[in-house]
Amino acid sequence: MVMLATLLASGCTGVPEGIDPVDDFDSGRYLGKWYEIARLDHSFERGLDRISAEYSRREDGGLNVVNRGFSREKNAWKEATGKAYFVRDKDEGYLKVSFFGPFYGSYVVFELDQAHYQYAFVAGYNKSYLWLLSRTPAVGSELVDRFVSRAGELGFDTNKLIFVEHH
Numbered sequence: 001m002v003m004l005a006t007l008l009a010s011g012c013t014g015v016p017e018g019i020d021p022v023d024d025f026d027s028g029r030y031l032g033k034w035y036e037i038a039r040l041d042h043s044f045e046r047g048l049d050r051i052s053a054e055y056s057r058r059e060d061g062g063l064n065v066v067n068r069g070f071s072r073e074k075n076a077w078k079e080a081t082g083k084a085y086f087v088r089d090k091d092e093g094y095l096k097v098s099f100f101g102p103f104y105g106s107y108v109v110f111e112l113d114q115a116h117y118q119y120a121f122v123a124g125y126n127k128s129y130l131w132l133l134s135r136t137p138a139v140g141s142e143l144v145d146r147f148v149s150r151a152g153e154l155g156f157d158t159n160k161l162i163f164v165e166h167h
Contacts, residue, residue, distance in 0.1 A: 003078075011089060012125035013096040013106050019123050021094035022112045027063060027086075028084075029117045032145055036069075036146065036164045038132040040156070047071055047163040048078060049093035053133070054069050061069055093120075105129075111150060116153060117126060121147055123156075129154045 015021065036051035045051065048069030056064045062085040069078050082099035084107060086092065093109030106129075111121035119139065122131045125146045132139075132147045144163075 004129050013104050014125045015094065015106065016123055018156075019108055019110050021108050021110060022114070023092060023147075024114060024118075025091050025109060027057075027090065027095040028056075031057060031063070032135075034120070034124075034133040034135060035137045036131055036167060037046050037134050038130075038144070038161050038163050040128060040130045040160055041162055042129070044067075045069060047073055050059050050137075055068050055125075061085070063095070066097075085154065092145070110154075119143055121150065127154070127156050130161075 004064055033052055033054045036053070039045060039051075039152070048071055051067070051069040054066045054068075056066075058064050062083050065082040065084050067080045067082070070076075073076055080099050082097055083106075084095045084097040087094045087096050087106075093112060095107040097103035097107045098104045105126040106124075108123045108124055109120050113119045118135045120133045122133060130151055132144070133144075148161065149159045151161075
């Protein structure tokens with residue numbers, strides 16, 4: 001489901017080469033609902049549309065994560081609940097996320113609309129994991145073009161991007 005569950009199976013919490021997490025990350029502003037606009041394919045999300053992630057604060061200083069997507073094949077929602085913690089500093093967009101017990105995967109925010117927190121570019125522990133998230137279920141072509149261009153420059157295979165339907 002949205003990005004994170006697949007990462008956890010790997011148990012890897014590193015940052016891909018050439019990727020820098022954003023600084024001045026404000027987890028309070030990141031809370032709430034995000035829609036998945038684009039991603040690289042992974043078995044956990046395969047066949048899902050209308051994918052979203054909702055973040056809320058945990059009492060232990062981390063974040064709760066609820067990922068949700070709709071399977072047209074099964075005509076049913078699929079949901080996964082996890083937890084996220086900062087790897088280094090709380091003002092850096094670099095977290096580790098777990099949906100499966102002690103196994104964590106990287107969640108690296110490498111671009112963020114710092115002014116309004118309306119979009120985020122996110123990577124996993126390597127360049128096989130990539131997402132474009134937005135506060136709205138649709139974004140303009142300029143943002144999509146910026147995402148594709150930036151991801152391509154960083155070495156992601158943008159020819160394999162899947163654009164999520166939210167109807």
